[in-house]
Amino acid sequence: MSRPWSPSPALKASAALHAGAAIGTVAAPSLWPWAVGALVANHAVITVAGLLPRTTLLGANMTRLPTAAKARREVALTIDDGPDPDVTPRVLDLLDAAQAKATFFCIGWRAREHPELCREIVARGHRVENHGDAHSNLFSLFGPGRMRADIAAAQATLSDITGQAPLFFRPTAGLRNPFLDPVLASLDLQLAAWTRRPYDTRDGRPEQVLQRLTRGLGPGDILLMHDGHAALAPDGRPVLLSTLPVLLETLRAQGLRPVTLQQSLT
Numbered sequence: 059m060s061r062p063w064s065p066s067p068a069l070k071a072s073a074a075l076h077a078g079a080a081i082g083t084v085a086a087p088s089l090w091p092w093a094v095g096a097l098v099a100n101h102a103v104i105t106v107a108g109l110l111p112r113t114t115l116l117g118a119n120m121t122r123l124p125t126a127a128k129a130r131r132e133v134a135l136t137i138d139d140g141p142d143p144d145v146t147p148r149v150l151d152l153l154d155a156a157q158a159k160a161t162f163f164c165i166g167w168r169a170r171e172h173p174e175l176c177r178e179i180v181a182r183g184h185r186v187e188n189h190g191d192a193h194s195n196l197f198s199l200f201g202p203g204r205m206r207a208d209i210a211a212a213q214a215t216l217s218d219i220t221g222q223a224p225l226f227f228r229p230t231a232g233l234r235n236p237f238l239d240p241v242l243a244s245l246d247l248q249l250a251a252w253t254r255r256p257y258d259t260r261d262g263r264p265e266q267v268l269q270r271l272t273r274g275l276g277p278g279d280i281l282l283m284h285d286g287h288a289a290l291a292p293d294g295r296p297v298l299l300s301t302l303p304v305l306l307e308t309l310r311a312q313g314l315r316p317v318t319l320q321q322s323l324t
Contacts, residue, residue, distance in 0.1 A: 063243035111232025117239030127322035128278035139286030141175035158316035166191030166212030262289035
């Protein structure tokens with residue numbers, strides 16, 4: 059399945075600039091330094107945009123839940139980099155105890171190593187979404203062919219294991235380039251970022267991680283956390299296990315309902 063793709067206004071402007079620079083250089087060769095300068099500046103803007111996980115300059119990007127979900131006081135817990143055989147089962151138990159639902163962005167190769175965990179995530183009423191197959195730190199440097207192959211491999215793996223085709227994709231660290239938007243359209247996937255990021259792969263201090271997740275917390279927020287690659291708290295446990303119970307209690311106290319990204323669209 060695929061959907062029609064149309065470049066974002068920023069990408070249309072970039073294409074127009076390239077065309078104008080080429081035509082201008084042919085018409086007035088002496089202006090080539092200006093044309094080159096404009097193209098360099100344009101490429102710098104596009105590159106910086108790829109380093110901003112929440113921007114929509116390179117295409118559609120879900121950074122908050124829809125208006126209807128916000129009105130229902132829903133939030134989305136999104137948990138990346140699993141499944142992890144040690145952490146994920148304990149996360150599922152904590153979610154069950156709070157009657158909360160979450161979205162797990164799973165890595166393809168990890169899912170193939172632990173397919174039973176992906177099936178358990180779905181069996182408990184959560185969603186498994188696409189976090190790429192290799193989870194390469196160089197993902198944002200991939201060309202369109204390699205990018206599509208990586209995402210499609212994870213899509214096939216996760217669909218086969220869970221019986222549900224992922225609807226959303228999140229790149230490694232949220233970093234991307236202009237090729238991603240048309241690739242996602244060809245695979246009928248939606249890019250999903252976040253509202254709040256706790257940096258819990260680098261910071262194992264539960265108080266600081268929790269503060270980043272809850273400061274100004276409100277309906278419609280998308281929270282990013284990690285069951286894989288999680289930093290360790292002072293007690294030696296992955297920091298997610300120290301912060302999630304308090305976070306879930308905070309959500310309950312504020313009347314916020316954790317749902318999956320898919321549920322927020324209904």
